[in-house]
Each structure stands twice: as C-alpha cells, then as structure tokens.
Amino acid sequence: MLFLGEAAALATAALWGISACMHTAAARLIGSLSLNLFRLPLSLSFFLAGIVLFQSQWNLSHDQVLWLIGSGVIGLAFGDVVFYASAVRIGARLSVLMWELSPAVIAVLAYFFLDESISPMGIVGITLTLVGVVWVLLEKHDGSIPGLTPRRWLEGIGLVLLSVGAQSVSTLLARMALAQGGDVLVSAAVRTGSAVFALWIFVAMIGRAGRAIKTMREHPRAMRMTVLAGFIGPTVGVWLSLLAVKHTKAGIAATLIGLEPLVVIALLALYEKKRPSSRLLTGAFISFTGTALLFLR
Template sequence: MQYLGEICALLTACCWSGSALAFSAAALRVGSVRLNVTRLLVAAVLLFAVVLLAGFEPHLSTSQLRNLVISGIVGLVIGDTFLFKAYESVGARTGMLIMSAAPAMSALLAYLLLGEILGSMGFIGMAVTLFGIALVVLEQRASSSVQPGSYSKGIMYAFIAAAGQAGGLVLAKMAFNEGPVNGFVATLIRIVSAIIVIFPIARLAGEYNDVLALYLRDRKALSLTFLGAFLGPFLGITLSLISVSYTSVGISATLMATVPILMLPIVHFVLKEQVSWRAIIGAVVAVAGVAVLFLR
C-alpha cells in the first residue's frame, strides 16, 4: 500500500496524543510507577491475543531479540516512567512538547553509535527544536502555579524520558535493519521485557501493592489507564514500528513528532485550557526543527 508508513506515523501521533492525556490524568490518581506497570500488563495481554489469534511467528535472530529486549527496557521502563513523572509535575502538553526532542536525540545517538551522517543541517534542526521547546517551557515556568522546584524536576524528567525513547527507537531500528520483523511481535517482546524488569522492582519498592483495590475504588483511573494502554503501548507503539519498517526514519519521526501540535486543539476545546500564541508558535517551531533534522 502506497504511503502506508506515512499513514501509520500520523495515526501514531493521534494515538500518542490521546494516550498522553489519558495517562496524565491517571498518573495524578494512581502515581507514575503503578500506572506504568499496569498499562504494560494491559498492553501485553492485548498484544499476546493479537499475536496468538493472527498466528504471527517470531522469526528473529539472537541479535534482533537482544536489541528489542534492551529497547523495551530503555524506552518503556526508563523512558516512560520518567514521562509519567513529568506528567504529574508539568502536565501532558508540556511533557509531550519536550518529547519532541526525542527525534533529535535519536539522530545524535545514531551519529555517535552507528556512524550515520548528521551534517550541519542536522545540528541546525536540533537547535530549532530546542528553541521551540524553550519558548514554551520558559513562558510556562513564569506563569505556572506549580512550585519552581517541582516544575524544574518535571522538565528534567521529561528530557530523561525523551532520551529513553530515543535510545529505545535506535535499538528497535537496529533490530529492523537486520531483517523483517512483525510490528506486533516486536512490540510484545519490548513490553514483556519491560514488565520482567519493572514489575519485581516496583513490588520490592512497595510501589505496586494493593493495586487492584486501588483501581476498584477509582473506576475513572481504571478506565483512563485502559484507554491509554490501548492507544499508547498497544496501538501507538505497534503503528510506530510498522511506520519505520515501511518508510524512512526521518519521515516517520517527523510525522510522529506532530503530537505537540495535535494536542493544542484537544487541550483547548476538550480540557478548556487556555493556549497562548507563544505555546502555538513554540510547538510549531519544535516540530519544524524535527522536519529540518530529518528531511534535509
């Protein structure tokens, strides 16, 4: 199908916009670690059912499996845990705007680790993206009702999340470069790997006790978690992996990076938040920087 990769990338951006808002609300109710573990468990069940019913087989080399496992740990355990912590402090819109730095970080990692050519336009694209992020972050810091220390931590968490997603994407791309991998199978491997790591850690740390009772008391948190899990780690991540397998990483990453722009009308019309012109310009500039970086 023509433009399948591009269509999947745009659908990914739509899914991530919806999941970001759902997870942001859920994180405030149940906490970032509980949310991350639960949504991974939900997504794993959904993906396992799809893989089983469709009869997808994991024809993977040892190195492909290794890269997908590490990708899941870096992107879904480290990256997403810090993203949900960022949501608690600065909200979904700012958190996802900072996540637009992930493609730039991916390109830099590919340049440093894989020897991919970046060039002067690549560095210009990174600078433009960071400038767009700074426009919004500095404005919101001045007007935010959140304590300055908490806001700064939220921004730091979001940048750590972006780095985690970047590392996870590069590792997943390395697996796809070796040979064809089914998107649902790859996503299931990443998620199961993440669960194997994060679940025992969360239990030992006392961060995942009495979760069932908590969710039964708060049905809204349960519905938000399920909605976010379906749109994000189940549908969104799968579409993103399908996208990078059918089109270039540059085009895919650029289209997926439109999340900050897609979220603006949602937060304005659905959540009734005021969106300043500076926020709009900053989001557009950040995405434009991603376009310069990858479409040069």
C-alpha cells in the first residue's frame, strides 16, 4: 500500500496526542502516581495479549533482560510518573512540547556512550529544538492553566526535564537491548512488567497502595479515561509506530511521529475553544523542524 508507513506514523502522532491529553485529565483527578499504578498494568495486559495472539517466542539473553528492566524502571516507573506530575502543573501542551528535547538528549547520550556520530545537520537540529522550547518557555502565562503559580511553573519545568532525562536514558538502554535482536512484544512486556513491579513495591513500602486503590475507586471517570487512553496510546499507537518503521524510513517515521505536540496543541485548542498563542505555535514549529533535521540527518 502506497504511503502506508507515512500514514501509520501520522496516526501514531494523533493517537499518542489524544492519549497524552486523556492521561493528563485523569492525572488531574487522581494524581500522577495513581494514574501510573493502573496505567502500566493495563499496558502490560495488552502486550501479554499480543504475545499470545501473535505467538511471540521468548528469545532474550540475560543481558537483554537486564537492559530492559533498567529501561522500564527508569523510563516508565520513574519517568512517566514525573511527566504526568509535570503535566498536571503546567499543562499537557508545554509538557509534551518539552519532550521534543528527548531526541536531542538521546543523540548526545548516544554520542558519548554508543560512539554514534552527530552530523552538522544534527547539531543544527539540536540547536533549533532548544531554541523552540526556550522561546515557548519565555511566554507569559495567559491564565489558561488553573492554579498556576510561579512555584508550580518551576516545579513543572523541573519535573518534565527530569522526565526527559529519564526517558532518554530509558530509550538508550532499550536500544542496547533491541540491537541484539529479540521479539519486540516480548521486550515491551519485560520492560513494562519491570516498571509495574518496581512502582507497586515502592508504593507498598511507603504505605500508599491502599490510598491509590481508594482514589481510583472514587473516580470512575478517571478509570474509564485511563483504560481508553491506555488502549489507543501505548497499545494501538505502539503497534502503528512499529508498522511505520517497517514500511518507511526510520527518520521519516520518527519525524512524522514527532508531530505529537502539534496534535496536543490542536486538541486542547478545540476543547478549550481558545486559539493557541502565536509564540506557542512558532516555538512548536521550530522545535519540530529541529527534530526533523536531527532524525533526517
């Protein structure tokens, strides 16, 4: 099918954008920790169902399992929790936009730890991504985020930067594991399962497990949003992203998937019936251009 990979990549960006908005809305009701306590087991169940459906085989080495466990604990158990904690404070728009920094951070880490080179175009891309994000950060708050104070703004920025760092390290570890081969669904299940185990052990140790369950029961709407968002984002979205990589060049797929922040901006503009600022749109476009140059270098 002509342009199947490109269409799958665009669909991935759309579904991940919708999923991010829904998860953020759920996190506002129940908190980012409770959200991930239930979101991650849900994602794991979808991956396990996929393993059974497609009869995937266990073919991972001991080292691969260790890399995937580290990736899951750092990226999912920690990185996702702090990301949604950030989104609750500063909104999904800015949090998702700042995730445009992840490819740049990954490229720098790969340069130092995997001996991967960065071309002059890649350096230009990293610079543009930084410029776009900083340009948006300098925008004055327009009052669209309830309860946003200077302190909460700083907390949100700090949390999303922690998330970017955690996800970048997580991606690097996953890349090291997958570079040795192995089934993608099995690898995803190991990565997600380790995050589920680590997160629930953590909340049990601090005595928050019972409270998290009670909170979710008190907010059935958040549960419904979590289930739906968990299906369309981490499940269908991940499958489409793999389809995109299979049927088009990896750089093209990654660039189109990088449109996710623009999807979030558009969705929130429709929901809030408020046109996004020109600074936000300009910064998002500059960041996307930088990411595209980095991927297509």
